[in-house]
Amino acid sequence: MTEHSDQFLLEIRGLKTYFYTDDGVVKAVDGVDFNVNRGEILGLVGESGCGKSVTALSIMQLIRKPGKIVEGKISFDSVNLRELPLEDIQEIRGNRISMIFQQPQTSLNPVITVGDQLAEVFEIHADLNDEEMWEKSVELLRTVGIADPEQKALAYPHEMSGGQAQRVMIAMGLAMSPELLIADEPTTALDVTIQAQILDLMRDLRNELGTAVILITHDLGVIAEMADWVAVMYAGQIVEQAGVVPLFDNPFHPYTRGLINSIPVLGETKHRLADIDGVVPNLVDLPKGCNFAPRCKAREKYGLSICEEINPDLDEIMPNHTVRCWLYQDTEDHKAPLKP
Amino acid sequence: MTQDKVENKNGELVVVKDLVKYFPVRGGVLRRIVNWVQAVDGISFSIRKGETLGLVGESGCGKSTTGRTILHLLDPTSGTVVFNDQNVFELQRQEMKVLRRDMQIIFQDPYASLNPRRPIGESIKAGLNIHQVGTPTERTEMVLDILHKVGLEDYHYHRYPHEFSGGQRQRIGIARAIALKPKFIVCDEPVSALDVSIQSQVLNLLQDLQDEFGLTYLFIAHNLSVVEHISDRVAVMYLGKIIELASRDDLYLNPLHPYTKALMSAIPIPKPSLRRTRTILKGEVPSPLDPPSGCRFHPRCPIATEQCSVEEPEFVEVMKDHYVACLRVGSQKVRI
Numbered sequence: 001m002t003e004h005s006d007q008f009l010l011e012i013r014g015l016k017t018y019f020y021t022d023d024g025v026v027k028a029v030d031g032v033d034f035n036v037n038r039g040e041i042l043g044l045v046g047e048s049g050c051g052k053s054v055t056a057l058s059i060m061q062l063i064r065k066p067g068k069i070v071e072g073k074i075s076f077d078s079v080n081l082r083e084l085p086l087e088d089i090q091e092i093r094g095n096r097i098s099m100i101f102q103q104p105q106t107s108l109n110p111v112i113t114v115g116d117q118l119a120e121v122f123e124i125h126a127d128l129n130d131e132e133m134w135e136k137s138v139e140l141l142r143t144v145g146i147a148d149p150e151q152k153a154l155a156y157p158h159e160m161s162g163g164q165a166q167r168v169m170i171a172m173g174l175a176m177s178p179e180l181l182i183a184d185e186p187t188t189a190l191d192v193t194i195q196a197q198i199l200d201l202m203r204d205l206r207n208e209l210g211t212a213v214i215l216i217t218h219d220l221g222v223i224a225e226m227a228d229w230v231a232v233m234y235a236g237q238i239v240e241q242a243g244v245v246p247l248f249d250n251p252f253h254p255y256t257r258g259l260i261n262s263i264p265v266l267g268e269t270k271h272r273l274a275d276i277d278g279v280v281p282n283l284v285d286l287p288k289g290c291n292f293a294p295r296c297k298a299r300e301k302y303g304l305s306i307c308e309e310i311n312p313d314l315d316e317i318m319p320n321h322t323v324r325c326w327l328y329q330d331t332e333d334h335k336a337p338l339k340p
Numbered sequence: 341m342t343q344d345k346v347e348n349k350n351g352e353l354v355v356v357k358d359l360v361k362y363f364p365v366r367g368g369v370l371r372r373i374v375n376w377v378q379a380v381d382g383i384s385f386s387i388r389k390g391e392t393l394g395l396v397g398e399s400g401c402g403k404s405t406t407g408r409t410i411l412h413l414l415d416p417t418s419g420t421v422v423f424n425d426q427n428v429f430e431l432q433r434q435e436m437k438v439l440r441r442d443m444q445i446i447f448q449d450p451y452a453s454l455n456p457r458r459p460i461g462e463s464i465k466a467g468l469n470i471h472q473v474g475t476p477t478e479r480t481e482m483v484l485d486i487l488h489k490v491g492l493e494d495y496h497y498h499r500y501p502h503e504f505s506g507g508q509r510q511r512i513g514i515a516r517a518i519a520l521k522p523k524f525i526v527c528d529e530p531v532s533a534l535d536v537s538i539q540s541q542v543l544n545l546l547q548d549l550q551d552e553f554g555l556t557y558l559f560i561a562h563n564l565s566v567v568e569h570i571s572d573r574v575a576v577m578y579l580g581k582i583i584e585l586a587s588r589d590d591l592y593l594n595p596l597h598p599y600t601k602a603l604m605s606a607i608p609i610p611k612p613s614l615r616r617t618r619t620i621l622k623g624e625v626p627s628p629l630d631p632p633s634g635c636r637f638h639p640r641c642p643i644a645t646e647q648c649s650v651e652e653p654e655f656v657e658v659m660k661d662h663y664v665a666c667l668r669v670g671s672q673k674v675r676i
Contacts, residue, residue: 047535047536047537048535147623161624161625163624164624191398191399191562191625192398192562192563192564192603192606192607193398193602193603193606193620193621193625194398194624194625195606195608196605196606196608196618196620196621197620197621199608200618200620218535218536219608220536220610221607221608221609221610222608223610224608224609224610224611224612225608225609225612226608227612244612245612245613248610248611248612248613249613258537259536259537260610262536262537262539262540263536263540263565263610264540264543264565264566264568264569265565265609265610265611266564266565266568266592266604266607266609267568267592267609269568269569269588270569272544272547273540273543273544273569274540275537275540275541275544276537276540276541277541279505279507279538
């Protein structure tokens with residue numbers, strides 16, 4: 001994240017969210033830092049269980065037992081959200097920061113019409129009469145590309161397709177023209193041609209409204225298409241952060257490399273896909289040292305022992321490109337084998 | 341891609357001709373049939389021995405239904421499937437049972453497709469038991485052998501499905517499918533539910549097994565990039581019809597049907613420096629209960645003409661081994 005603006009819209013420092021379960025403490029988010037500038041799209045990418053959704057829910061102050069934000073600063077427009085009373089948080093949620101979720105038909109209330117759900121946002125956050133709310137709702141549906149919005153506003157979520165339901169969610173998310181939109185896997189459940197429509201829509205709306213977006217996904221293709229900045233997460237921590245072009249052109253972390261190389265790319269056939277051996281670690285029982293060490297081929301290749309002892313910090317190894325990896329950092333006893 | 345030969349002079353293991361599968365919709369007090377879901381509406385193709393035919397399309401296009409009907413897990417509405425010179429739908433139960441050793445399926449949801457109350461070793465062994473392959477002791481040995489082949493260990497034999505990750509369960513699904521040493525496997529979205537890094541492990545495994553056992557695959561998926569990677573030839577489906585079929589390279593280098601082009605254009609590519617303007621299709625996929633007239637794609641097609649809403653295009657070979665169903669492509673003239 002460049003330091004260009006005098007203040008970031010969102011600043012996360014040292015975020016730790018743990019879940020206290022019968023099986024032990026699940027360290028879902030374990031020390032996460034990042035910033036989001038106004039109008040910027042930050043891609044938060046990682047596979048299942050890496051902590052990206054929990055990060056989003058933490059920002060929205062939606063973590064419930066047995067989860068708890070244990071530590072960290074969540075600063076939105078210079079205000080620490082963790083220190084605000086509930087009424088103030090409710091003022092901000094859905095209004096200045098809103099969120100859209102992965103499975104739209106599961107996230108919408110099945111017993112309320114789509115128009116009424118949309119109107120609810122205005123009911124809570126705006127001072128309008130019934131007729132004004134209805135008109136605004138219909139207008140919003142039109143803006144997100146729903147044909148025949150006056151009719152569709154009377155429909156229930158189950159009467160819509162996945163793509164339409166997702167548009168409704170986007171409409172709800174953007175109703176109050178928020179400064180920040182958190183989109184948690186907004187297109188994963190959708191067909192690829194519908195996904196393209198939705199991503200296009202999100203980009204247009206961002207351009208028109210200047211909304212910053214945190215786009216959470218496991219799909220590196222979507223990240224490449226949409227994001228300005230990217231943070232790669234693994235087992236509760238950020239392992240690499242950079243602008244989208246430098247990240248793909250020059251990924252440093254072995255996990256990032258592995259991810260990029262394991263994806264089949266249309267138009268480039270290889271005989272065999274690179275794969276990453278093994279599986280994600282159990283978050284209750286993280287390995288000592290670097291979380292990725294057990295699966296890391298680079299560690300083997302360079303015969304590094306420090307990886308299994310100490311977890312590296314995020315280090316800025318090139319301007320605006322940070323990596324959490326012993327390949328690139330020195331300590332007293334360890335010399336980094338690779339330095340860009 | 342012949343429609344007439346039953347004797348497979350071309351080494352064709354599977355020949356599908358004019359396959360139709362409709363699902364009845366019942367309604368009213370008397371539960372009469374009020375409508376039909378036209379899931380698969382007259383498709384024909386063949387698969388050569390040892391090849392992987394990719395079948396790609398979005399939700400509701402009929403690809404899973406095609407896979408299951410070919411294996412006679414669903415009764416067809418009409419059409420024929422010839423497997424290894426035998427007419428699948430005309431076999432007696434006992435003959436079909438024997439044939440099932442050679443035709444297997446890997447499912448998309450590895451959790452839903454495993455019996456949660458059985459140790460997975462027993463699930464894998466079930467097929468061997470049914471067909472009485474070897475002695476009971478030999479069967480256990482075979483299962484252990486297969487577990488190793490798919491990258492699992494001996495001690496996994498006695499574990500239950502819930503004790504495994506998604507990727508591991510998919511490996512178990514694969515183990516179950518290869519246990520009887522089949523000739524042909526329908527892979528129904530085998531990696532869609534998996535994380536990317538696990539997906540590549542499983543795809544590599546499928547390819548290794550194909551090389552080792554000389555398997556033939558029908559690989560069904562909605563992810564074009566995955567299909568491109570693993571297939572020799574690819575068929576694209578839309579709303580119950582195959583609209584294009586070609587070799588993998590031909591399809592990706594030279595897609596002819598406007599839907600295929602839009603599908604490819606819609607795929608986000610992990611190369612930000614290549615951000616490009618894309619063909620974005622308007623509208624939603626229509627319902628197979630009430631498909632559009634003429635060419636089913638015409639309401640969303642960027643180059644549709646009046647004729648397209650009236651006349652259904654035929655599936656013809658417009659270039660060598662490259663078939664398309666589109667009035668605007670190739671030698672079929674559009675009558676104004």
